[in-house]
Amino acid sequence: MNYWLIKSEPFKYSWDNFVKEGKSVWDGVRNYQARNNMKAMQVGDWALFYHSNEGMEVIGIAEVTKEFYQDPTTEDPRWVVVEFKPIKKLNKSVSLKQIKEDSRLENMVLIKNSRLSVQPVLKEEFDIIIALSE
Known part of the structure; x- marks a missing residue:
């Protein structure tokens, strides 16, 4: 299984x-x-659903269908295009600020290439x- 982050403006x-x-x-x-x-995604892969611009937070998990x-x-x-279905909303969203402050995530594409909408x-x-x- 591969993991992704997909962004959408809420x-x-x-x-x-x-x-x-x-x-x-x-x-x-x-x-x-x-x-x-998107071409690398496979059925069953999971993606973090990220609200961009407003909120700037990971809010849920989606699955490639x-x-x-x-x-x-x-x-x-x-x-x-790729098709997704929602899996679950996170118990609490994870903000971009939290992600940036966590040293374990310092090399995450979201930090290194913040404008990329599918990563x-x-x-x-x-x-x-x-x-x-x-």
Whole structure:
């Protein structure tokens, strides 16, 4: 299993919207590195759901339910989507501030490349964030 972090601005698409819909097509990604990360995702992988801009916090866990295919919002063949379902909301969210203050997470992509909307997460980093949410 691989681990990821996916970002969404809560005023556009929040965790609550995601849970209400029960699944989501992660579309509109227009960054090559994020696209390549989506192409590497496999069914069953888990992703931390991160509210960006407002909140700036990890709020829940999502699971990949369908691997990449052509993004239906564009005819440009370079862009893909992945489908997710919500697994669970964290007991308490984990803020970017908490992540930055934890030396065990200092090499996390979220810290090193904060603008990347779809990014890999090491299992150790995933486990630390889950522990911080308890």
